């Protein structure tokens with residue numbers, strides 16, 4: 001079996017580790033840090049410990065708190081121009097996927113200028129980049145261990161910059177930063193991480209023994225803890241299990257990429273600015289059901305890992321139990337359950353299906369070939 005596997009070289013998982021950002025940044029040679037976050041996180045005080053730690057280590061800090069959700073191209077370009085003007089020499093992303101994805105591109109483009117639209121796709125970016133630390137506050141996108149940054153273009157498409165240059169130098173998991181994440185966001189981001197694990201495990205092209213092991217472990221951690229953190233956000237150990245699950249899922253899908261769930265989710269994010277996790281949650285069950293005729297043996301393996309009662313079940317039983325468990329889990333989550341409920345007009349489905357078919361970067365990874373009519377049917381199933 002031939003494969004290659006890459007990930008973030010240094011990972012620190014410790015409750016309260018935001019207090020160690022000063023020493024970590026200094027280890028990487030940073031003297032003037034660009035701290036990339038969003039307005040809410042900055043104003044609610046979530047960045048305070050990180051800022052204090054950096055100051056205590058004698059580092060200058062410039063905070064950029066203008067990250068936009070599903071970062072639009074222009075907002076990233078503004079951040080890059082600001083970072084260059086301020087003369088920073090290192091970047092820390094602290095926040096959800098939107099903050100971390102913005103931070104990745106600031107680290108790259110502030111050091112090696114190149115037009116952002118010219119690097120959408122795989123392996124087109126040129127380096128080097130500035131030193132980069134990522135601190136996730138959702139669990140999550142796994143962006144702290146992926147080589148991907150997802151941007152919204154001026155034509156409302158979601159495009160990815162994929163480059164090994166975007167793996168950060170250090171990922172810091174501090175579950176105390178996630179205790180205040182509201183139940184709705186906890187649920188949506190947790191389901192996003194579960195989709196990463198499932199789609200990595202069934203990825204058609206680059207699935208490999210390492211991504212498989214990580215995806216299985218991720219799914220078990222996420223499945224076993226998501227209800228706990230939605231109901232009791234202040235459970236630090238369950239929050240840490242979710243962060244780890246999100247990290248493992250990120251490591252898996254960075255090497256065995258996601259597929260049709262994400263391809264169908266992207267147009268919903270691009271056009272209606274629905275949260276990324278919600279868009280995945282909406283289309284997840286019908287996409288898995290669509291894949292079942294081809295992916296049943298793999299879904300059975302996921303079912304056996306996730307559900308103790310299925311450990312010795314045959315493929316048909318375990319794969320059906322897997323899909324049923326996912327259906328029930330999603331149905332019990334505190335977010336919208338239909339496209340209409342999320343504000344998507346029925347008349348838009350053909351346009352959405354056309355856009356989803358353009359996400360060939362991801363559709364090629366789906367275990368079953370997908371046509372325009374299939375996509376229309378899947379959207380129709382959750383209307």
Ligand SMILES: NC(=O)c1ccc[n+]([C@@H]2O[C@H](COP(=O)([O-])OP(=O)(O)OC[C@H]3O[C@@H](n4cnc5c(N)ncnc54)[C@H](O)[C@@H]3O)[C@@H](O)[C@H]2O)c1
Pocket residue numbers: 038040041068069070071095096097098099101137138140141142143146147148149150177178179180181182185189192276277
């Ligand atoms: N790079 C990747 O590998 C990758 C993978 C999946 C998704 N993404 C991208 O990531 C983005 C979504 O990221 P996300 O789901 O983390 O959402 P996000 O970063 O947009 O944050 C969602 C909301 O949660 C709030 N929030 C974040 N942490 C919080 C906390 N600890 N307490 C209270 N509120 C908190 C934020 O302020 C924001 O309002 C999308 O653009 C998506 O396309 C990237």
Ligand SMILES: [Fe+2]
Pocket residue numbers: 141192193196262276280
């Ligand atoms: Fe995702």
